[in-house]
Amino acid sequence: MGRKIILEHYNVPNLKDYEVYRSVGGYRAVEKALKSMTPDEVVQEVKRSGLRGRGGAGFPTGMKWSFIAKPEGKPRYLLCNADESEPGTFKDRYMMQYNPHFLIDGMICSAYALGCNTAYIYVRGEYKFIIKILEKAILEAKANGWLGKNILGTGYDLEIYVHTGAGAYICGEETALIESIEGKRGNPRIKPPFPAVSGLYGCPTVVNNVESLAVVSWIIQNGGDEYSKIGLGNSTGTKLISASGNIRKPGVYEIELGLSVEEFMYSDEYCGGMQHEGRDLKAVVAGGSSVPILPKELILKTASGENRLMTYESLSDGGFKTGTMLGSGGFIVYDEAACIVRNTWNFSRFxxxxxxxxxxxxxxxxxxxxKVLHRVEHGTGRWADIDLLVExxxxxxxxxxxxxxxAASWPVASAVRHFRHEFEYHVRYPEKIKNREHFASEPMRLFMNEFVK
Amino acid sequence: MKVTIDGHTVEVEAGTTILQAARQIGGDLVPPAMCYHSKIENTGGKCRVCMVKVTAGSEKDPRPMPKLVPSCVTTVQEGMVIENITNPQVLEARKNVVELLLINHPLDCPVCDQAGECKLQDLSYEHGIVDSELVEDKRVFDMVDIGDKIKLHMNRCILCYRCVYLADQLTPERVHGVMFRGDKAEISTYISKAIDNEMSGNVIDVCPVGALTDKTFRFKSRVWFLKPMNAERDCDKCCGKATAWMFGNEIYRVTSRHTKYGEVEEFICNTCRYDKKFITDWKITGPRDFGQASVINQNNYVQQLKKVVINADKRLL
Structure with a gap:
C-alpha cells in the first residue's frame, strides 16, 4: 500500500466543504508557515523536499521559486496552471473537484513564500463546473480569514482569483497562459525573458501546476525531509497518475515514485491488469499524449534489461530511442486490438x-x-509516407x-520507430484497412465501422 | 561587446540582437528575416528562418546553446560565438522551415504583385527544394478587402504578424489581428471595420509576401519593368520621402523607401501613397538603389552606367 498525500482523505465525505477539510487538518500548514516561518524558510523547505514540477517538464519547484526576481515596487504573481488539456491526463480535475481547499491551502503557502499578493488559478474552459467549486472554496476560505487582508493577523495579504480559459491546449504553456490572463490571444511568448523575470503584466511571475502547488501544504506541515524520504533518487514524493485505456480499473491513482511499471499495471491496488481476458498489452503512453509511445517490451523493462520504474529518470532511460517521459502522468494503455496508426493519427489531429x-x-x-497520417490510416498511403512522417x-x-x-512530433516519431510494421501493414493492405479488417476483435471492428467511419 | 559571427568579429552595444550585429558586419552572413522589422515593436521570432547556432554562449559561460536560436530576438552576450552560413545544421533547419512555409503557400508568383520583391520568393530560390512532397490540397481562403485600397490575399500569408503589430502601433485600439489558430489562422480586421488610419497603407509595405497588396496597383505592371526613383514632396502628415515606381513619365505606384534588408525606412501617409500619382506631385531626386541581387535592379541603368564609364575610362587610358 503506497503512501497517500494528495488522496489521503479522499474517502471522507463532503471533503470539499470547508468544515470537513478543516476537521481533517486543513489549513494547518498556512498557520505554520505564516506564523512561524519566513518566506525564505518556506522556499528552503520546498527545495529540501526535492519536489519536481508535476505539469510535465519535471523542473524542481524550489529551484524555480528561487529564480524569481525581486525588484522594488513591482508586484509578484503566482499562477496556478489548471489548464489541464493533455489527452490522457485528468488528475488535476479530480483533485480540484473533490478537494479544492487542498489547492488553496498549498497556494497560500506558496504565495507567501514568493511574496505574492495576488494569485490566479487558470482553469481550462472545459472545466466550467470546477470554477464554481473553486470559487465557493475561495469564498469559504476568505470568510474564515485564510484569504484577504491581514491573514491571521500577520499583515500578509493575498487574493486568489479564478480565471477561465477558452478551451485552448496551448494556454497550458506558461507564457501563453500569462498572455491569456492578460486578455490577449494565447500565443506563447519568446523566451527569454522568462516569466520569473518578466511575466504577467511585466512583473515577476511563477507558474506552477495544480499538483505541485497543492502538495506544498503537506511539505510545510510535515517538513521537506519527510517528503524527500518518499520516492526514489531525484524523483521524490508521490504523483497522481491518470490511468486510462484498456485496463481493468481506469482512474486517478496516487503512487509513490519508484513503483515499478509492472506493478502499477498489474496489481489490484492500481490498474488491475488488462481489461479483456486473453488480450495482451501492446503499448503504453506513459505521460500524456506528448511523450513517446513505448511497446510492451520496452515499457516493462528498459533497453538494458532493468525493471522500468515510475520515476522521472527510469522512464526517460534510453533517451528517445528506447525511453519515454513521466510527463504529466497520463498513463494510456493499449491492448492488442488497438491500432497504433489510428491512435497516432488521432493525436496528430489533436x-x-x-x-x-x-x-x-x-x-x-x-x-x-x-494529412499524411490520415492518408495512411484510411488506406491511401504510399510507401514513401512512412519515411516522410519521420522527416x-x-x-x-x-x-x-x-x-x-x-510535443506534436514526438508521438509520431516514436510510433514510427517502434511500430513501423503497423504502418507498413497499412500501406501494404489498403483494402483491409478500408474495410477495417485489421482490428483483432469483432466488436471493435463493428464499433469502428458504425461510429468512427 | 565583442561577438563573432562566422569568424567575423564585431564590436556592438549591449542589448543588440544577433541579427543587428550581423547586419553591422554585412554580407552573406546576415540571416534572412521575414517577420522581424526593426521599425515595428514586438516583431520577430515567429517565422524561424533567421535561426542561427550559438556555439559559445558568452565569455563567462562558453557552453553552446542546445537549440538553434532566432537571431532577431536573441541579444548578444560578451564573447558570443555564432555560426550562420558556416553551420550545416543551420542551413538544413532554414531549408526545412522554408519548405514548411511553402507547403501552404499557393506559389502563384506568376500572377502575384509581390513577385520580384518577395522575401519568400528569394528564400525559396536560395534554400527551397524544387518539388514538394505535399500531395494534398493546400488551405484556401477567400480574398478580403481591408478598406477600399488594400487587398488581403490570405492564401499567401505566412503569418509574420508584422501588419498586426504595425496596426497596433498606429491605432489607439485593436482593429487588426489574427483569428482562429493553427493553419486556419487568418489575418483579419475587427468585424466590418477597416484600419481607419492615415498611415494604414504601410501594412502593404511591411508585408514580406504578397498577402497585402495595393489595390490601385494590382495587375498594373511587374515591378521589374518599373524604375524606382527617390521622390520627395512636402507632406504635412508624413516625412514625404517615398519611392516612386515609374514607367516613362508615369508613376505607377508609390511606396515607402526600403532598406536593403527590405525594411521600411520611414512610413508614408495614405495621401502620398494613393493620391499623388502625377509626376508633378513629386520632386524626383534620383534613382533608388536596390541590391545587385534584386531582380528589380537587373537592368538598372545606374550600375550599367557606372560600368560604361569605367570601361570608357580604361579605354581612354
Whole structure:
C-alpha cells in the first residue's frame, strides 16, 4: 500500500466543504508557515523536499521559486496552471473537484513564500463546473480569514482569483497562459525573458501546476525531509497518475515514485491488469499524449534489461530511442486490438487542431503530419509516407518557439520507430484497412465501422 | 561587446540582437528575416528562418546553446560565438522551415504583385527544394478587402504578424489581428471595420509576401519593368520621402523607401501613397538603389552606367 498525500482523505465525505477539510487538518500548514516561518524558510523547505514540477517538464519547484526576481515596487504573481488539456491526463480535475481547499491551502503557502499578493488559478474552459467549486472554496476560505487582508493577523495579504480559459491546449504553456490572463490571444511568448523575470503584466511571475502547488501544504506541515524520504533518487514524493485505456480499473491513482511499471499495471491496488481476458498489452503512453509511445517490451523493462520504474529518470532511460517521459502522468494503455496508426493519427489531429499558428514549423508541420497520417490510416498511403512522417517530425522538432512543436512530433516519431510494421501493414493492405479488417476483435471492428467511419 | 559571427568579429552595444550585429558586419552572413522589422515593436521570432547556432554562449559561460536560436530576438552576450552560413545544421533547419512555409503557400508568383520583391520568393530560390512532397490540397481562403485600397490575399500569408503589430502601433485600439489558430489562422480586421488610419497603407509595405497588396496597383505592371526613383514632396502628415515606381513619365505606384534588408525606412501617409500619382506631385531626386541581387535592379541603368564609364575610362587610358 503506497503512501497517500494528495488522496489521503479522499474517502471522507463532503471533503470539499470547508468544515470537513478543516476537521481533517486543513489549513494547518498556512498557520505554520505564516506564523512561524519566513518566506525564505518556506522556499528552503520546498527545495529540501526535492519536489519536481508535476505539469510535465519535471523542473524542481524550489529551484524555480528561487529564480524569481525581486525588484522594488513591482508586484509578484503566482499562477496556478489548471489548464489541464493533455489527452490522457485528468488528475488535476479530480483533485480540484473533490478537494479544492487542498489547492488553496498549498497556494497560500506558496504565495507567501514568493511574496505574492495576488494569485490566479487558470482553469481550462472545459472545466466550467470546477470554477464554481473553486470559487465557493475561495469564498469559504476568505470568510474564515485564510484569504484577504491581514491573514491571521500577520499583515500578509493575498487574493486568489479564478480565471477561465477558452478551451485552448496551448494556454497550458506558461507564457501563453500569462498572455491569456492578460486578455490577449494565447500565443506563447519568446523566451527569454522568462516569466520569473518578466511575466504577467511585466512583473515577476511563477507558474506552477495544480499538483505541485497543492502538495506544498503537506511539505510545510510535515517538513521537506519527510517528503524527500518518499520516492526514489531525484524523483521524490508521490504523483497522481491518470490511468486510462484498456485496463481493468481506469482512474486517478496516487503512487509513490519508484513503483515499478509492472506493478502499477498489474496489481489490484492500481490498474488491475488488462481489461479483456486473453488480450495482451501492446503499448503504453506513459505521460500524456506528448511523450513517446513505448511497446510492451520496452515499457516493462528498459533497453538494458532493468525493471522500468515510475520515476522521472527510469522512464526517460534510453533517451528517445528506447525511453519515454513521466510527463504529466497520463498513463494510456493499449491492448492488442488497438491500432497504433489510428491512435497516432488521432493525436496528430489533436495537435493540428490546437497549434496556435504563431511560428511556421508548427503551424504548417502539424497540419501536414495529420494529412499524411490520415492518408495512411484510411488506406491511401504510399510507401514513401512512412519515411516522410519521420522527416516532417525532424523539421518541426526544436525549431519552434514553445515545446508544442516537440510535443506534436514526438508521438509520431516514436510510433514510427517502434511500430513501423503497423504502418507498413497499412500501406501494404489498403483494402483491409478500408474495410477495417485489421482490428483483432469483432466488436471493435463493428464499433469502428458504425461510429468512427 | 565583442561577438563573432562566422569568424567575423564585431564590436556592438549591449542589448543588440544577433541579427543587428550581423547586419553591422554585412554580407552573406546576415540571416534572412521575414517577420522581424526593426521599425515595428514586438516583431520577430515567429517565422524561424533567421535561426542561427550559438556555439559559445558568452565569455563567462562558453557552453553552446542546445537549440538553434532566432537571431532577431536573441541579444548578444560578451564573447558570443555564432555560426550562420558556416553551420550545416543551420542551413538544413532554414531549408526545412522554408519548405514548411511553402507547403501552404499557393506559389502563384506568376500572377502575384509581390513577385520580384518577395522575401519568400528569394528564400525559396536560395534554400527551397524544387518539388514538394505535399500531395494534398493546400488551405484556401477567400480574398478580403481591408478598406477600399488594400487587398488581403490570405492564401499567401505566412503569418509574420508584422501588419498586426504595425496596426497596433498606429491605432489607439485593436482593429487588426489574427483569428482562429493553427493553419486556419487568418489575418483579419475587427468585424466590418477597416484600419481607419492615415498611415494604414504601410501594412502593404511591411508585408514580406504578397498577402497585402495595393489595390490601385494590382495587375498594373511587374515591378521589374518599373524604375524606382527617390521622390520627395512636402507632406504635412508624413516625412514625404517615398519611392516612386515609374514607367516613362508615369508613376505607377508609390511606396515607402526600403532598406536593403527590405525594411521600411520611414512610413508614408495614405495621401502620398494613393493620391499623388502625377509626376508633378513629386520632386524626383534620383534613382533608388536596390541590391545587385534584386531582380528589380537587373537592368538598372545606374550600375550599367557606372560600368560604361569605367570601361570608357580604361579605354581612354
Amino acid at each position: 495537435y493540428h487542431h490546437e497549434s496556435c499558428g504563431q511560428c511556421s514549423p508548427c503551424r504548417e508541420g502539424t497540419g501536414w503530419l495529420e 516532417i517530425t525532424k523539421k518541426i522538432e526544436g525549431n519552434t518557439i514553445c515545446p508544442f512543436g516537440d
